[in-house]
Amino acid sequence: MSPLDAYVAAIVGAFATYFWRAFGVAVGGRLDPQGRAFEWFACVAFAVLAALVLRLILFPSGGLATLPAGVRLGAAALAAGVYFALRKNVLAGCLTGAGAVALAAWAA
Amino acid sequence: MTWYGRADPAKIGRMIENDESSARKGLIAGARAGAGAPALVLGASYVGFGGFVRDNGLGLDLALFSTLTAWALPGQLAMVELYLAGAPLLAIALAVALANMRLAPMTTVMLPVVALEGRPAWRHYFAANWVAITCWALTMLHSPARPREERLAWFMGCALVLWIASLIGCALGYLAAGAFPPPVSLALVFLNPLYFMLLCLQDLANRPRALALLFGAAFCAVLHPFIPDWSLLIAGVAGGTAAFLIGKRRPA
Numbered sequence: 093m094s095p096l097d098a099y100v101a102a103i104v105g106a107f108a109t110y111f112w113r114a115f116g117v118a119v120g121g122r123l124d125p126q127g128r129a130f131e132w133f134a135c136v137a138f139a140v141l142a143a144l145v146l147r148l149i150l151f152p153s154g155g156l157a158t159l160p161a162g163v164r165l166g167a168a169a170l171a172a173g174v175y176f177a178l179r180k181n182v183l184a185g186c187l188t189g190a191g192a193v194a195l196a197a198w199a200a
Numbered sequence: 201m202t203w204y205g206r207a208d209p210a211k212i213g214r215m216i217e218n219d220e221s222s223a224r225k226g227l228i229a230g231a232r233a234g235a236g237a238p239a240l241v242l243g244a245s246y247v248g249f250g251g252f253v254r255d256n257g258l259g260l261d262l263a264l265f266s267t268l269t270a271w272a273l274p275g276q277l278a279m280v281e282l283y284l285a286g287a288p289l290l291a292i293a294l295a296v297a298l299a300n301m302r303l304a305p306m307t308t309v310m311l312p313v314v315a316l317e318g319r320p321a322w323r324h325y326f327a328a329n330w331v332a333i334t335c336w337a338l339t340m341l342h343s344p345a346r347p348r349e350e351r352l353a354w355f356m357g358c359a360l361v362l363w364i365a366s367l368i369g370c371a372l373g374y375l376a377a378g379a380f381p382p383p384v385s386l387a388l389v390f391l392n393p394l395y396f397m398l399l400c401l402q403d404l405a406n407r408p409r410a411l412a413l414l415f416g417a418a419f420c421a422v423l424h425p426f427i428p429d430w431s432l433l434i435a436g437v438a439g440g441t442a443a444f445l446i447g448k449r450r451p452a
Contacts, residue, residue, distance in 0.1 A: 097283075098262050104289050105279035106269035108296040109303065113328035116307025121321070125312035128448075131408060135444040137305030138409045139416030140436030141333065142400055144274060144302070146417040147432060148393035151424050153281070154252075155386050164390070171394050172401060182398045183237035189394040190387040197383035 159197060167192040219349060226350030230357030233338055234365075241395045242334050242362050243369030245273060248388040250373025251380075252277070256284050260374045267370050271363055272332050273392065275300040298433060307331045310339060314351040327352055330359035337399040408447025415439030 123130040149168050150161060171189025178184045246267065253263040258280065266276050275296040282292045307328050315324060335358050343351040373388075380388070404410040419435035427434070 098258055099265065100289065101279055101283040101292050102262060102266045102269065104293045105266065105275060105296040108293045109270040109272050109275050109300045110329060111297065112300055112302075112304040113307050113331050114325055116304040116331070117311060117321075117324050117328045119304070120308040120311030120315075121324075123308060128444075130309070130312075131448075132441065132444045133305045134309045135408050135412040135447070136436050136440030137302055137309055138400070138412040139419075139438075139440035139443060140302040140305070140432060141396065142413040142416035143420035143432050143435035143439065145393050145396045145400060146420045147424060149397070150421060151428070152389075152393075154389065155382065156389055159386065167390065168394060168397060171398065175398050175401065180402060182395070182402075183240065185398050186237075186241050186391055186394045190391050193390045194383040194387035197386045198381075 156193075159193065159200070163193065163196045167196070222347060222349040223353040226346060226353030227357035229346065229350070230339075230343070230354035230359075231361045232357075233342055233354075234335065234358035234361035238334050238338060238358075239361055239365035241391055243365035243372075244388055245392045245395065246366040246369030247373030247376070248385070248392065249273060249276060250370040250375075251377040251385060251388070252373075253280060253370075254374045254377035256280060258284075260371065263370050263374055264367060267363075267366055270296070270300075271330065271366065272300050272303060301433065302333075302436065303331055306333075306336050310336055310355075313340060313344060314355050316348060316352065319352075323352070327356055327359075330356065330363065332359075332362075333396060334399065335359045335362050337402065341402055408443050411443035411447045412440050415443045 119133075123133065149164050152164070156164065167189045170192050171185040174188040175181060175185030249267070250260070250263050254260070266279065270276060270279070278295045278299040279292055282295050287295075310331065311324065314327075335355065338358055339351070339355045343354045346354055400413050404413075416435050416439035419439040420431050423431040423435055
């Protein structure tokens, strides 16, 4: 593995990423925002996002996998609780959840 | 008819001026919305990415290059992981494409919100390069309250602030890797899913989309243990389609 190879991989990754963005613009110009096809596409976008979040919380790779799933779920639930209790405060929710994970990892 | 349909120089001059001032207004308002909590949390997430790259023996230049050219964290993580595993380029391309596929429907859904009739298409293709989850969610949530002429600039202002925060976070994480105790590193990595989750919960008023969140997560939970490679894609398409069909049938 040379450093050059890593750059090739990064450039391939960049093309694979921009492809979808350009595709989204190309399709977007043709769909009626009030139409059913558009609403379906929006539902898929939100579903993929939720699936990604669940995967990162429930099936993480790396260091997070060393914590019990219950800790990760509990921290996420705590974050959501604080978020709603403080009138949808994203920062407070994130800090609470991340703090809970740090405490659990420290105590383990 | 587009705004330049009738050739009246005085009118066009006034229009262009208005356009410029609304671009400036939008850019500043978007930058303000991005600064603060979103920039902090996303920057912290990229601290995790910088640390991850260093832990795996790759250079800071690569971490920054990736953040500059392919700004979307899940795909970046997939790229580094597969590169280190010695995967062929085709496998890297497919995995990154899969991890970032959500960007296509996200861009499509955002376009009618920010688009302006008569604006050259290349500007939309250019701006699309900064469609990423945080900026997208903020734009969908807040930019509709702005006049239409300001919205693309609003998005770009927000994106630039978040992009710079990502680059700074990435560099800080790389330079500080190993300096944090492990519990703090784990907390930083966990910020990502927490942040995405709370962004999802910001707007549950649209019934089909709220259902899509529920189904996407549930399908992924069931499918992942069996087909980890494809669970994201299948959960997204199947969950989104189910939510679309059910949400339509029984209006809220």
